[in-house]
Amino acid sequence: MKRSDPRLIVRPAPFLKSAMTTQQAMLDVLYALIPVIGVSLWCFGLGAILVLAATVIGALLTERLFSPASQRIPLRMDVSTLVTGLLLGVTLPPALPLWMAFVGGAAAIGLGKLVWGGLGQNLFNPALVGRAFLMAAFPTAMTTWTPYQGPEGLFTVYSSNLAVPLMNSAFDGVTAATPLALIKFQHETPPLYPLLMGNIPGSLGETSGLLILAGGVYLLLRQVIDWRILMGLLGSVAILSGSLYLLDSAHYPNPLTALLSGGLLFGAVFMATDPVTSPITPKGALFFGVGVGFLVVLIRGFGGYPEGVMYAILLMNAATPLIERITQPRAFGRGGDT
Numbered sequence: 001m002k003r004s005d006p007r008l009i010v011r012p013a014p015f016l017k018s019a020m021t022t023q024q025a026m027l028d029v030l031y032a033l034i035p036v037i038g039v040s041l042w043c044f045g046l047g048a049i050l051v052l053a054a055t056v057i058g059a060l061l062t063e064r065l066f067s068p069a070s071q072r073i074p075l076r077m078d079v080s081t082l083v084t085g086l087l088l089g090v091t092l093p094p095a096l097p098l099w100m101a102f103v104g105g106a107a108a109i110g111l112g113k114l115v116w117g118g119l120g121q122n123l124f125n126p127a128l129v130g131r132a133f134l135m136a137a138f139p140t141a142m143t144t145w146t147p148y149q150g151p152e153g154l155f156t157v158y159s160s161n162l163a164v165p166l167m168n169s170a171f172d173g174v175t176a177a178t179p180l181a182l183i184k185f186q187h188e189t190p191p192l193y194p195l196l197m198g199n200i201p202g203s204l205g206e207t208s209g210l211l212i213l214a215g216g217v218y219l220l221l222r223q224v225i226d227w228r229i230l231m232g233l234l235g236s237v238a239i240l241s242g243s244l245y246l247l248d249s250a251h252y253p254n255p256l257t258a259l260l261s262g263g264l265l266f267g268a269v270f271m272a273t274d275p276v277t278s279p280i281t282p283k284g285a286l287f288f289g290v291g292v293g294f295l296v297v298l299i300r301g302f303g304g305y306p307e308g309v310m311y312a313i314l315l316m317n318a319a320t321p322l323i324e325r326i327t328q329p330r331a332f333g334r335g336g337d338t
Contacts, residue, residue, distance in 0.1 A: 020223070022119070026079040028224045029270065032215030033086055036266070039211055040204035044094035045149045045156030048204050054098040055130070056085035058105025066110060071118050080119055084108055087127035087270055090205025091263060091310075092134070095146045095158040099165040100138050107133040124317045125277045128310050135310075145178055145201040178202045180262040180306035183253050195260035205270075206263040216269035225273035228282060232289025233268045233296075234259060240297040252301060264296060267309035277317045284320075284327035291316045 040048040063081045064072070085105045092101060108130025116122040135142050141160075149156050178201050183189065194200045198208030205212070219225045241258035253261065272278060272292050279288050292312045299308025 023077065023079050025224050025275075026083050028219060028222045029083050030079060030086070032218050033083070033090070033205075033270070035211040036090060036205045036208065036215060037086070039198045039208045040090060040094070041154070042151065043148050043198050043207055044146060044204065045153045045158075047156055047158045047161045048094045050098055050157065050161055051092055051094065051096055051101045051204065052086060052089035054101035055089035055092070055105035055108075056082060058102035059085035059088070059109045060105075062106040062109040062114070066114055067118065081109060084113070084126050084130075088130045090266070091127065091131050091203050093142060093145055094204055095144060095160045096141055097163040097165075098161055099163070100134060100141055103137075104130040104134040106130075120276055122276060123320070124314055125271055125274050128271060128314055128317075131310055132314060147201055148199040148207075150199065178262065178306070180300070183257070183261065183306070189253055189257055190261070192256060192260065195257070203263060203266075206266050209260040209265050212265040212269055216265075219269065219273070225269070226275075226278070226285045228285040229273050229278055229289040229292075230268055232286045233272055233293045234264075234289075236290045236293030237264065237296055240294065241301075244297070244301055258297075258300075262300075262307045263309045267313055268292075271309075272313050272316075277320060279320050279323045279327065281324055281327040281329070284323040287323055287327065288316050288320065291319070 037049075037052065040052075059081050060078065063078065085108070088104055088108050089101065092104065108126045111133060112124055112126030112129030113119065113122050131142075144160075146158065190200065196208070196210045198211070200207055216225070216230065220227055220230070237258060238255040241253065242255040244252040245254050245258075252258075259265065268289075272289065279285050292309075295312035295315055296308045299311060300306060
């Protein structure tokens, strides 16, 4: 007889097998993040490092306090939680109050990981869950950008970093505009060199496209991320944004600017390729990447908010179980379910 929701799914060989442990994979992600973190310090000063520290502390404390005792691992070995805190931190504005960054780290682990059963069980990318929580709770702080500081501002700590929790406070850098805001609201195309090097306003980890790409190459060589997701995402954005640019170059950016602006490269390399929340089938991985790219262009081009990477990845995370079921190869010799 047929079952609409089978508890046991028979899948054909070959089965997934890898000599790389989860900790080794997380260490590789950490290594790829180090240059991105370094350029955030260079671009935005010491306040950037404080924001990263706050998200990591919030994530680690939540993991320690609320994870089941049977699932706890020694703090010095908890690379996954550390990486989650850092991934969240580099998606945040440099002048964000530290207490908000701490809350975001706690939400990333609590809502994005522990409520699903712990490591490897979550449906959504935990770092993006934390960022989505902050966007919903503190939209003004999350859309306030500081200008590029450079080496002379290396020890800059923004007054809003030290804001008292739950008190209204002024934010630094309210006049700075990100490249995507310039494109969407002022119809100005930023030069490519700042997008590559990082001397632009934006979130901590989205500024230097060159270093993000270098991290992506490292992760590809280490076989930590799936090239199909990366190529599907970047390729679909390039094709779709190029089509819009040909139709109306006054209102839509050229493909290269679209690829280098905002959090697209960072999201493609570090977020969309999360092996837990993305499909494991080859066709599914490609479809997932193309889907994220399509949603990014749709939200950027026709939505009210200039950036759409976070929402695009979370929406496709929700579709991952369905994508895997649809793209799962049929078991040899099976004509149907019985």
